[in-house]
Structure formats: C-alpha cells, structure tokens
Amino acid sequence: MNGITLTLRALDHGERQLARELVVIAERHSTEHEVHHVAKDLVTWSNEHCLRLAEAAGHYGLDLDGPSRKSASGLMPTIQEKAAEALGNRPEPGLLLLRDLRGLHLGAVGNSLYWDMLAQAGQAAKDARLLELAASCHPQTLRQMRWTNTMIKNLSPQVITSL
Numbered sequence: 001m002n003g004i005t006l007t008l009r010a011l012d013h014g015e016r017q018l019a020r021e022l023v024v025i026a027e028r029h030s031t032e033h034e035v036h037h038v039a040k041d042l043v044t045w046s047n048e049h050c051l052r053l054a055e056a057a058g059h060y061g062l063d064l065d066g067p068s069r070k071s072a073s074g075l076m077p078t079i080q081e082k083a084a085e086a087l088g089n090r091p092e093p094g095l096l097l098l099r100d101l102r103g104l105h106l107g108a109v110g111n112s113l114y115w116d117m118l119a120q121a122g123q124a125a126k127d128a129r130l131l132e133l134a135a136s137c138h139p140q141t142l143r144q145m146r147w148t149n150t151m152i153k154n155l156s157p158q159v160i161t162s163l
Contacts, residue, residue, distance in 0.1 A: 004121055004130070005062045011114040012053045012064045018107040018144070019046035025100045032097060038147060039104075045140040049111075056133050094159035098152060105148035112141045 026039035054064040115138035122130025 002060075004118075004125070004127075005057070005060050007114060007118050007121060008053055008057045008060065008062055008064070011111060011118060012050055012057070014107065014111040014114060015046045015049045015053065018104070018111060019043050019050070021100075021104055021107060022046065025104065028100065029093075029097055035097065035101075035151065042144050042147070045144065049137045049140070052133055052137060056129055059129060094155065094162070098155060098159055101148050101152050101155070105145060105152065108141055108144040108148060112138065112145060115141055 022039045022043045026036050026043070029035045029039075050064070057064045115134050118130055119134035119138065121127070122134060
C-alpha cells in the first residue's frame with residue numbers, strides 16, 4: 001500500500017463517518033428544522049464523495065465499498081424524535097446540539113485536510129484523476145465546514161448564556 005491508497009482509504013473512512021454522524025444528528029435534532037434538513041442534504045455530499053472515492057480507488061488497486069447504505073429507520077428514529085420534542089424547551093438540548101455541531105465540524109476539517117493532501121499528491125504525481133477528484137469534492141467539504149461553523153457561531157451565544 002502506498003501513500004495515495006492510504007490517503008484514499010483514510011478519506012473514505014472520514015467521509016463515511018461524517019455521513020453517519022450527519023444522519024444521527026439530523027434525527028436527534030429533528031425539532032431544529034434547519035439542522036435536520038441541512039444535515040440530511042449534506043449526507044448526500046459525503047455519500048457522493050464515497051462513490052467517487054471508490055471509483056478512483058480501483059485505479060490504484062484499492063477496493064472501497066462505496067457509501068454507507070445504512071440509514072436510520074424503524075423504531076429508534078421515532079423514539080429519538082419524540083425525545084427531541086419532549087426536551088425541546090430545556091437548555092440541555094442546545095448544549096447537545098453545540099456538541100454535535102462541533103463533532104461534525106471537526107470531522108469535516110479532517111476530511112478537508114485529506115482532500116488537500118490528495119490534491120497535493122496528485123499535483124506531485126501529475127495525476128489528473130486525483131486532481132479532478134479533489135477539485136470536485138473538496139469545495140463541498142469546505143461548505144460543510146462553513147455551515148457547521150456558522151451554526152456554532154449563531155447558536156453559541158444564546159445557548160451558553162441561557163444556562
């Protein structure tokens with residue numbers, strides 16, 4: 001295994017993890033409509049990144065499985081939704097939301113660094129495939145970072161001072 005395949009594997013793992021966290025947070029904070037809907041939209045980007053990574057990885061002798069097909073369904077999302085509604089007026093859900101947004105932000109930052117590393121490797125190796133992959137996926141990761149950062153900045157003052 002070389003550095004490119006290690007980076008592809010790490011990036012695939014990071015995108016999968018971010019997608020899973022986005023699904024969980026969308027359901028956990030279903031009463032926060034912006035968080036719920038935007039997080040669900042952002043999952044599609046991470047899943048698309050996983051598909052693109054899996055396609056590219058084959059050219060380097062690496063087998064990646066594609067996006068995670070697991071989604072929250074059944075009884076647990078219903079229980080989480082009812083719990084979110086019941087706790088909607090208490091300050092603790094706000095702190096939980098800030099913690100969740102922080103985790104999402106750190107995950108997106110980690111992925112962004114891997115996209116940068118992949119682009120640099122592509123540039124050094126004169127590999128147009130890697131350069132195109134990073135150039136098309138990295139901007140969406142940057143937008144994920146900006147959204148989480150903006151949400152944290154907007155929510156922090158109210159949540160933290162209301163305790």
